[in-house]
Amino acid sequence: MPDTSTTTRAAYDAVAHRYADLFSDVLKSLPLERALLSAFAELLGPGARVADLGCGPGHLTAHLRALGLSAFGVDLSPTMITIAREANPDLEFAEGSMAQLDLPDDSLAGILAFYSVIHTPPAELPPVLAEFHRVLEPGGHLMLGFFAGDDPEPRAFDHKVVTAYRWSPDALLALLRESGFTEVAGMVREPQVGERFQQAQLLVRAPAAP
Structure with a gap:
């Protein structure tokens, strides 16, 4: 049986072009998420190095760059990476896994994982969060x-691309705390037209240097 990453990669490769057509402008209809992304960028500061993990077609990577961050994208799907590079030739994109990032320790000021851990089985999420912690600098977000x-x-639920998971914000925050993160802010909003579930954002911080 294929592992989760193989299944997820194949599923997103198969829908990459349709996904890009549907979601590349999604932020236009998400004012609360845009506000949180702006706060995220302000907390990090101009020029901060940020990874958009599970970047898909690169629309959020481009948004982060427009907010003044030094942003790059990583995605499992090679087709998504090709689309992202074609749409944003001035940005950096790489194929890769969130569970094994090709990055040095303490090398990022921030990580955006915008609906990109949703396909990770709950038992496999703690190592992913540990990897996030490894590559974030002290005090990184x-x-x-x-x-x-x-x-x-x-x-688990029947996501349109591949099996995904809904989390209680409190349960996910508890897991983040166990991974060494501290809560900064959170948001839960009701679903808009075309959305099935509540949508949530958590902003957390790695420990500051002693």
Whole structure:
């Protein structure tokens, strides 16, 4: 049986062009998310090095760059990376896994994982968060977007691309704390037209240098 990353890569490769057509302008209809991204950029400061993990067609990477950050994108799907490079030839994109980032320790001021950990089975998420922690510099920030639910345990659902998971914000925050992060801010909003579930964002920070 293929592992999760192989299945996810194949699923997004198959829908990459349609996905890009549907979601490249998605931020236009998400004012609250735009506001949080602006706050994220302001906290990090101009020119801060930021990874957009699970970048897809690169629309959020480009948005982060427009906010003044030194942003680059990483995605499992080679087709997504090709689309991102074609749409944003002045930005850096690389194929790669969130679970094994080709980055030095303490090398990033920030990480954006905008609905990109949703396909990670709950048992496999702690090592991914540990990898995020490894590459963030002391005091670096992580912003996570995800589908929210009220159940104390994460629940799988039939995402249109490949199986995904809804998390209680409290449960995911507890896991982030166990991984060494501290809460900065959070948001849960009700679904808009065309959305099935509540949408959530968590902004957390790695420990500052002693």
